[in-house]
Amino acid sequence: MVDQPVIVIGAGPAGTRAAQRLVQAGLRPVVIDENDRQGGQIYRRQPENFRRPAEKLYGTEAAKATALHTDFETLRPHIDYRPGTTVWGVSETGLMTVRASTVDVVPFSRVIIAAGATDRIMPVPGWTTPGTYSLGAAQIALKAQACAIGGRPVFMGTGPLLYLVAWQYLRAGATPAAVLDTSSLTTRLRGLRGMASRARVVANGVRYMADLARAGVKLHAGITPLAIESSNSHVSAVTWRDTKGALRQVACDAVGMGYGLRSETQLADLLKCEFMFDPCFQQWRPHVDRNGRTTRPDVYLAGDGALLRGADAAEAAGQLAACAVLHDTGHTIDQHETAGLHETLAVMNRFGRGLAQAFPWPAHLAASLPDDTVVCRCENITAGEIRRAAGELDAPEMNRAKALTRPGMGRCQGRMCGLAAAEILAAAREVPVREVGRLRTAAPIKPLPLNCTVKS
Structure with missing residues (x-):
């Protein structure tokens, strides 16, 4: 697929800076954005007919949000931008996407996943x-x-x-x-x-x-x-x-x-990237090197989908991942550029881990949840049912518990409940949470319309 385009998934801080750096090198990347307008979650834009000032929307980060939006508008003529489009699966020929009710397969030479994070x-x-x-x-x-x-x-x-x-x-x-x-x-x-x-x-x-x-x-x-x-x-x-x-x-x-937040990792999982358990953030995430390379040579990660460090770090990581793509495809990269980005991210790393210490994930609360508390709302699975999987059904890890009692089997595939369910299972079995593993991803990672048509 060497003649195929580079795809950037996500148009928040990381995705925008990645696309910008690729364009600077003369490439025309495909930018796939689940939202209808660029900005991601932190710099999410209001509808075009709304007129609230940036200071009201973004507070102290208004200038950064405006700069990111402005830079993206400058990029628009130089990229293949696909808003309102969800990547829901992976095939042998490319990424499987859906926009409205039209399904398409988008081939790629390299892909930068800048999918961000969601609430934990x-x-x-x-x-x-x-x-x-x-x-x-x-x-x-x-x-x-x-x-x-x-x-x-x-x-x-x-x-x-x-x-x-x-x-x-x-x-x-x-x-x-x-x-x-x-x-x-x-x-x-x-x-x-x-x-x-x-x-x-x-x-x-x-x-x-x-x-x-x-x-x-x-x-x-x-x-x-x-x-x-x-x-x-x-x-x-x-x-x-x-x-x-x-x-x-x-x-x-x-x-x-x-x-706090949990990294969006489903696409990296479908693309067969290796994962690691991060003891600081108490969750599994794809293994990436300092430049955003994963264990699969054509897949790169940037932003909170790789490591939870915030919007400023996501911008630097997006640019760095694009530099890695360019280096790996034969472009010359100024070492001063990457050195500066590494220096920036070193500060962000210290800050991110400081935040994790200051505002820790309250894992201990899982052990004391009443048995009748709903944990998986998609399937209406309670804490008691997960404890039953841990004990009576002897499920040693999350995928076995999923098979036996269905937590994470619903439309969100564990995005909402997976981390808490793992804590309940681990507490019931009296083992560290890393020993119960993580839920495996299956396509479609998000629901599809029933009336889908395949793009010819």
């Missing part, structure tokens, strides 16, 4: 109640639909996104009822050394928290989630325990929840 969810009793959203979904509602998930939402989970989304809602006029963080002040201090490598970003986070506090929003640290309560089949309150063990409750009309 820890279930809690009541989390399937109408009015409960992921943090990413709450953010999409503001950016892409100019509406709020509620007038008095609670934001619960951990990580920088928790405070950013709460702050964005405050700025939009929907004052949060509370922000509930499972991370304690002690763990945040533990990660401060790594985060100090990017003092400006830390200062922005402190600003968000200060603005929320000044507006009267209660910020609770070190909490233990107990339940999302409902009234008339809709969210009405959140119950939790504070650091002293006292039972607390706050009334609300919506909940946004998320515990």
Whole structure:
């Protein structure tokens, strides 16, 4: 397939910079974007008929978002841009895509996967109640639909996104009822050394928290989630325990929840890339070298789909992955360019791991989930059923548990439940979570329309 184009999957920070570098070298890459407009999740654009200013949409990152959007528009004549298109599988001849209801196979010589990340969810009793959203979904509602998930939402989970989304809602006029963080002040201090490598970003986070506090929003640290309560089949309150063990409750009309991010790895899995367990982020991810090369010679990764480091790192990683593609296909690359990118990413690596220490994934919560808590909402599988797979059915790893009791068998293929289900299985078997492995990916990785037609 040497005469076929280079494909970039994703048009967020990593995908845009990768495409830009390929164009600078004289290539015309194919850019496949699941969204209708470029920007990814963090710099997601509003619909063309909306006119909210960038400062309202992106806060302190407005200038970076605008620059990325502007640079992409400059690229448009020089790339084959395919918006609203999902890569759902892999065949011997290329990537299998769908746009509207038309299925196509796109051949490639090399592919850069810049698929980003999605919310990492820890279930809690009541989390399937109408009015409960992921943090990413709450953010999409503001950016892409100019509406709020509620007038008095609670934001619960951990990580920088928790405070950013709460702050964005405050700025939009929907004052949060509370922000509930499972991370304690002690763990945040533990990660401060790594985060100090990017003092400006830390200062922005402190600003968000200060603005929320000044507006009267209660910020609770070190909490233990107990339940999302409902009234008339809709969210009405959140119950939790504070650091002293006292039972607390706050009334609300919506909940946004998320515990950091999980890399989107399904395409790398379908393309047979090798994976590794990252003990810092407590999840499996594709094995990549410092330039974004995977263990398959024609597949490269960039951005949060490879390593969770944020938007600025994604831009540098996208450019670096493109440089790797160009080097591997006979182009001359200035070593000063790659050295500068490596230096930038070294700072981002320290910061990313500092964040993981400051706002850790609360794996311990999985062991105490009540048996009747729904974990896999696609298949309505409870924590008790996963524990039954671990014990009575003697499932030693996630794919065996999936075969026996169906967690991860639904339309999202474990995107929402897979990491929490693995923690439940590991806790029930009293083994480290890495020993229960990861769910294998199967096509289609996302649902397809029933009326699909094949492009001739």
